[in-house]
Structure formats: structure tokens, C-alpha cells
Amino acid sequence: xxxxxxxxxxxxxxxxxxxxxxxxxxxxxxxxxxxxxxxxxxxxxxxxxxxxxxxxxxxxxxxxxxxxxxxxxxxxxxxxxxxxxxxxxxxxxxxxxxx
Amino acid sequence: xxxxxxxxxxxxxxxxxxxxxxxxxxxxxxxxxxxxxxxxxxxxxxxxxxxxxxxxxxxxxxxxxxxxxxxxxxxxxxxxxxxxxxxxxxxxxxxxxxxxxxxxxxxxxxxx
Numbered sequence: 001x002x003x004x005x006x007x008x009x010x011x012x013x014x015x016x017x018x019x020x021x022x023x024x025x026x027x028x029x030x031x032x033x034x035x036x037x038x039x040x041x042x043x044x045x046x047x048x049x050x051x052x053x054x055x056x057x058x059x060x061x062x063x064x065x066x067x068x069x070x071x072x073x074x075x076x077x078x079x080x081x082x083x084x085x086x087x088x089x090x091x092x093x094x095x096x097x098x099x
Numbered sequence: 100x101x102x103x104x105x106x107x108x109x110x111x112x113x114x115x116x117x118x119x120x121x122x123x124x125x126x127x128x129x130x131x132x133x134x135x136x137x138x139x140x141x142x143x144x145x146x147x148x149x150x151x152x153x154x155x156x157x158x159x160x161x162x163x164x165x166x167x168x169x170x171x172x173x174x175x176x177x178x179x180x181x182x183x184x185x186x187x188x189x190x191x192x193x194x195x196x197x198x199x200x201x202x203x204x205x206x207x208x209x210x211x
Contacts, residue, residue, distance in 0.1 A: 034174030036184040036200040039126045040148050055186035056124040056197055 124197060127164060128157060128184045131177045139169040141199065143183055156182045156202060164194060171196035175204040 037051035053061045084091060129143035142165045146157030166185055177183050182202040187194045 031175045032172070033205060034172050034198050034200050035205075036126060036186045036198050038128065038184060039124075039186075040128070052123055055126065056188075 124186050124188050126184065126186050127166075127194075128182065128202070129164075130159070131179050131181045131183050132163065133179060134177050139167065141166050141168050141177060141183065141185070141196065143185070146182075166194045166196040166199075168196045168199060171199050173199040175201040177201050 037054050039048055039051045039055065042048045042051050050061070050064070053064065081091070127143065127145055129145040131141060131143055133140075133142040135141070142163060145160050145162040145164055146154070147160050149158045150156070151158070166187055171185075177199065181204060184200040184202050185196045186198045187196045189195070
């Protein structure tokens with residue numbers, strides 16, 4: 001039984017590998033989706049800046065996304081530290097309290 | 100050390116802002132009149148931003164503009180009659196498209 005399965009297994013794996021290509025062959029090549037932000041209707045200066053960046057320079061847009069995400073993470077971390085300290089827990093000391 | 104840190108942050112912010120200013124572009128939307136694949140140009144009749152139920156992509160202005168799309172990123176291939184949204188830069192009265200969105204065939208507002 002195991003021997004037979006071992007013989008059929010490569011065939012099944014090969015079929016699975018080929019299946020997606022059969023599906024692609026059924027239709028035409030998929031077009032790339034390009035999205036352009038309509039900066040004509042954006043009045044806010046900051047939003048206009050980011051919309052323009054999205055249209056014209058995707059690399060800088062990605063850098064901004066990383067910087068803002070890191071900044072937001074830092075903000076949440078400091079906020080949580082503040083809340084925890086207000087709860088009376090001092091996490092800056094490493095002394096273990098055991099009873 | 101603190102001064103170095105602040106200076107680095109300021110330099111980074113200035114660089115980012117200057118880069119963005121250098122890449123500032125414009126956007127035009129309108130009906131595709133011609134898509135010349137040989138000349139790599141797209142001609143559109145521009146629409147304004149007066150959106151109405153009858154003209155949900157804007158009202159036709161009658162202004163016909165030709166965009167050089169030789170270096171543009173083009174989505175679903177445009178055909179005459181399609182509504183296109185083009186991000187572009189201009190120099191010496193020539194318009195260079197950067198991205199071309201086929202609004203008609205990629206209508207994100209259909210779900211509304």
C-alpha cells in the first residue's frame with residue numbers, strides 16, 4: 001500500500017503544480033491594476049501631499065508608510081507604558097516579587 | 100549626541116520634502132479619444148470636477164489633451180470611450196503620463 005502511494009504521490013504533486021497554469025491558460029493575461037488618486041478633489045494639504053506621493057513616487061510613499069508605522073508603534077508603546085505606570089506597576093525595575 | 104540626532108532627523112525630513120516637491124505631479128480625467136500605440140500617445144477630452152448624477156465622472160470641458168505614455172504605467176488597456184485618470188508631469192507644453200488608470204473598466208465605485 002505504501003509503495004503504491006509512493007509511486008502515485010509524485011504524479012499528484014505534479015498535477016497540483018500544473019493546475020494553476022491550466023487555469024491561467026483558460027483566460028487572457030491579467031492586466032495590472034493601476035490606481036491613480038484624484039488629487040484634483042483633495043483640498044487638505046497633507047492629504048494632497050500623500051495622494052501626490054502615491055501617484056508620482058511609490059518608493060517615497062513606501063518609506064513614509066514605514067516611518068509612520070514605526071512612529072505609531074512608538075506612540076502606542078509609550079502610551080501603554082504611561083497607562084501601566086499610572087496603574088501603579090513599575091516595569092522599569094527587574095526585582096521579582098514572590099510570596 | 101542629542102544635537103546629532105535632531106540634525107539627522109531634520110536632514111531626513113528636509114530630504115523627503117524636497118524629493119516630494121521634485122516629484123509633484125498633476126492629474127487629469129476624461130474620455131479617451133485615441134490610444135495611439137505606435138506613437139505611444141493617448142488623447143483624452145478632459146472632464147472637470149463638477150460631478151452630477153448624469154456626469155458621475157465630471158462634466159466634459161471640450162479641452163483635448165495629448166499625453167506621452169512611453170514611460171507610463173498603464174493598467175487595463177484603454178480604448179476610445181473609456182474614462183481615464185492620468186497622473187502626469189509637464190515640461191515645455193508636453194505632458195508626460197506617469198500612471199494611467201482605466202476608470203471605466205476598474206470602477207471602484209460600482210459597489211456603492
